[in-house]
Amino acid sequence: MNENEEIEEKKEATVIPVEPEVSSFKLIFSLGLAGLISGIIIVGSYLYTLPIIEKNKAEAQRTAIFKVLEGCTSFVTLHLIDGKLVEDDNFPKVKKEAITKEEHEVFAGFDADGKLIGFAIPAAEPGFQDIIGTIFGYDVVNQTIIGFEVLESKETPGLGDKIFKDADFALNFKSLATIPEILPVKKGAKKSPNQIETITGATISSKAVIRILNNAIKLWQEPINKFDKSLLKPPTTKGNTENSADKISENE
């Protein structure tokens, strides 16, 4: 009997006080209010910052393209879909009728006289640590690489990051032949124009760069060769020119 009494007492002691019922209207209203305030703040800041963010992106892209195509002052964007190069204006229509969903972007650069210098081709693939993002300049006439820039890299600091910090490695890309393909050689052993000297202590990162370039050439060479380059003309007012930065600051 005593045991039962104890259990009864314990049960009473652990009774949780009942909380007042809250109407579901109040729940929904308060969440809705929080949501509304949040929505206004988010959309407001989005609209305010969007043009600035777009401008930053365009600026970064322009800088990269001009760096890998020496003497470039303007460029146009081309798209690769279904193995064919398509200009920016035609692209939305072609994209709708495309068989495969895979698409890539490439940039055709022109110098101050309006002559085609070459193509700036972005390419990214896994390196030693993580994906290496690059862009390189491709001379169609001579089929050589005339510039190379690493955009994104998580390679080991002090070793793998030499692919963009080492001045000697950068020299490899002044006029790099791509036929039949780019090959790695040890430092000091470069004999033919399609060889790249790898960095001591960063063999895998260097070979990754070579692999990225070779695969990109394989992907782009045929479509670029097949494309009628007489159709390519430097942009007139679209805002892809070097002067666009001045134009924007004028308007502000």
Next chain:
Amino acid sequence: MSEKETDKKAQEFLKGLWKENPVFVAVLGMCPALAVTNSAINSLAMGLATTFVLVCSSILVSSLRKVIPKQVRITAYVIIIATFVTVVDFALAAFTPSIQKELGAFVALIVVNCLILGRQEAFASKNGVVLSIFDAAGMSLGFTFALLCIGVIREVIGSGSLFDFPLFGAGYEPWVVMILPPGGFFALGFLLFGFNWYAGRKRKKELVKA
């Protein structure tokens, strides 16, 4: 009366800096603490971003504390916090794109920083707006201070520079592991070790006095 008030505000502010420092004492908000502290500038940026989010969220939560019923409070807090994190993300991308590139997705991860949700639950939902601002400011500045400690140690040892300003000249061979992930673990581990030692010494002194 007003002296007591300012005292209270100061108390709420100061506790976040040392006694209840979120990183060293409560070990909260670890993910950003270790991921972005590989340089002093990144640590500072992350700390300031977190400060902005915490202070703004506290203001909003505190203002709405009588309106939000208990059952949905966590959801409401999360929505509010996520809002300000989104704003900070946009602001960084627009005005300091290089820092945005370094911090990457970790700015967005501020929203799951237990520190922020913790302060809303423990303080902002129960106190007035002004006090909440002081609490938030103190906690987040304490957090920033902790991040900076870690960041400075990692950058000085791991890159030989401070705020991108080279310190030791060309002959210095940096201890690269410090700016890589293991360095984050080691830096915080040894800092906690040092913090415990210092707190222990203080306690011993107080015991001796008494």
Next chain:
Amino acid sequence: MNDLVWIFVSALLVNNFTLSYFLGLCPFLGVTARLETAFRLGLANIFVMLITAACAYALNTWVLPYAPYLRLISFIIVIASTVQFVEMAMKKLSPTLFKALGIFLPLITTNCAILGLALFQTNKGYGFWEGMIYALGAGGGVTLALALLAGVREETRLLNIPKLIEGTAFNLIIAGIISMAFMGFAGLFSS
């Protein structure tokens, strides 16, 4: 196919979510005192990650192109609801599984690893299957890290550790050493 292997191995070993990206640290340093607990927490993680990866892909493909600024809020709400829903479903459909994993599920909601997975996956623009493999690798990586740390902690329980370094400081230094060991995986499968 090569890509999928790399995505999996990278998330599991080379760029381990916990040991390289510091995601999922709260349970990592707080809860993992026993190997069994660590495994269960890891499994719960993998489960939630797989579902999150699918939802993130769906959101990113069909909803977010119209409202990119809602990215963070929608992810967080989806994750929180998913965990809630999974907990309820587990309770009803598989009480044994719920008993084994259930208590850990609420912990996972604010776990940076899940949100981190959704953000990284959409940032890299992974397709559906790539996202699932990524989630599997990431979840596996978190489980691996949790298990390793729990294992070491179990081993050191009977050792004489200096009082000052006991607790979180000690765990962090162990984690640092394990993280260093994992650095050795770099270069795997990147020919």
